[in-house]
Amino acid sequence: MTDLLLLPGDGIGPEVIAEVRKVAAALCPDLALDERPFGGRSYDLHGEPLTAETLEAAKASKAVLMGAVGGPKWASAPRDKRPEAGLLGLRAGMGVFANLRPALCFQPLADASSLKRELVEGLDFMIVRELTGGIYFGEPRYIEDLPAGGKRAVDTQVYTTAEIERVSRVAFELARGRRNKVTSAEKSNVMDSGLLWREVVTELHRREYPDVILEHILADNAAMQIVKNPKQFDVMLTDNLFGDILSDAAAQLTGSLGMLPSAALGAPGTPGLYEPIHGSAPDIAGQGIANPLAAILSFEMALRWSLGRPELADRLLAAVNRALEQGARTPDLGGKLSTAQMGDAVLAAL
Template sequence: MTPSAATRPLHVLVLGGDGIGPEVTAQALRVLRHMQAKYALPMQIEEQPYGNATWRATGSLMPAATHAAVDRTDAVLFGAVDSLDRAGMPAEERARGSLLSLRRRLGLFANLRPVRTERALDEVSPFKPRTLAGVDLVFVRELSGGVYYGEPRGIERDADGRRRGINTHIYDEDQIIRAARFAFALARGRRGVLTSVDKANVMEAGALWRQVVTALHHDEFRDVKLDHMLADTCGLMLNRDPKRFDVILTDNLFGDVLSDAAAGMAGSLGMLPSGSLSVPKPDGRRRALYEPVHGSAPDIAGKGVANPLAAILSVALLLRWSAGVEAAAREVEAAVTAALDAGARSADIALAGEPALGTEAMGDAVLARL
């Protein structure tokens, strides 16, 4: 599944964003630059401003230079966004610079969210060690449709003055086929099991989702085992028997919710990376955005205590999917495991009484293993 590296240098745009985003991204960037030098990777790394602080300083979430960099980049290394800290920001500016807008601009449709448990963190997770042992699954979340993009949407008032919030859950056949084909191909290269998650029992878009996935399986992927599962059942089974899952394909909303819930197995949202991909371009590369699953965590921003491991593991995904260097990706993942095995802990994954490393020190612990 790893794309071949193109001949021109890979252009990587770094956007730290809001809250703890710049802090964790700084550590991820240290790892990326280290691997770039170690493997002599043809890569151009560019940093540009983005986020609420940029808006307060310049009047724009994404200044013109950042917009231009987005248009020419191959991969974005992203920190976090705080959509709540935008009092006074014009609606058109919020829309123009939103993460949803950035995803659409890059043509991203498949969001990869791997969940792999670390034995060193067994006691951090609320799950029993025997439940966690061997968990290695990946969500493929369809990223271009569903309730996050459907129209009409908004808050309106009825004739009596009461407010009503409206969101529309909508999928067309082509969106489902594109995401499902990607997920089936990914499963074919793993353990060969795909679980498609929907709410076909109560949602017409879910019924279409199930029909389309079933047909694609019959036509192109009979060698992959396909299971259908309702979203609420999937939530239950992620708690009871997570090892049964290999690749989980689901829509934008369910993928967002279920993958965040699965963070309990990993011990913290600070352990979960993600990568969002476009269809391949003529040169074979996919445009991409890599970011930790966690949010901006404004309550700890600037304190130097945030866990950078999700951001660092997002670099591993960048090395795998955009740079096309599987060995480098595996080395970063192994370095994270080795640091945890040696006792390195940030505050979110430290047990009571255990010493906790700050953001930079945790970055040091990973780099020491590289």
């Protein structure tokens, strides 16, 4: 059985996943790895961004680690053949509905944030984003011609009680192991789906998690509070769209998008999907300057959440911090190290 399936994908994906391979070989050489083309690379080879064989391999693994997908090369491909469609299909096919995105500021990078040191020093909160519902999956969705000229586009935001409850349970359970506070972000003031979200979260909290502190916040206010006072948050629970936006805002607090990993989890006993949140970054792809730490930290999350090796995850997290303490920096962090050199710095710290 494959322990970890690697899907390097497009852009800087293969570059950062190569560093994960180096770290995995040093940290846990017994780990069974497999690798498959994915996203635009898979479309070029097979005419599909996600083949049935790759999806089956993902479902049969203990964990999946993705690099990145997409780029201008595939902008003219049919919508259902674009690399991003492969990612959505992978998430849906694996049944991973809870996306964990940590906003963690490493001590050596407190001055690399765009916010003042006192606002981000010691920052550690987790965004739990619903991943397989909402406006990215809702139907109907289409673009139509209007009789009088012009066009109209329609996307549909849809959530059920069951979808909201299952991701909310992940947030509440996670909070119990942290600082015991959940902040649920939605737009219940203007959206019916947001109103249902608030009602379901409130009732689940009353019924099953009264010991956890629950706060509600409107998503636009959440965006403001993330840059005003981010350390007030412990676990932030959001839907798919708002989670996508708010987690990218939170990423900048840590110094760089190249620092933030993510985990997507499903039902107990199913494989998790792990990926850096930085995207394919086609503007720097092939230059060897991408920051591999988000991918390496995604591997750390896989060790912790899916591979049952928390002690190795602790070692890897400490090694990343030590490398940063020793001044290792890629250009996005104001340094000059290449992608491979940053990977080597983590290896040396290990």
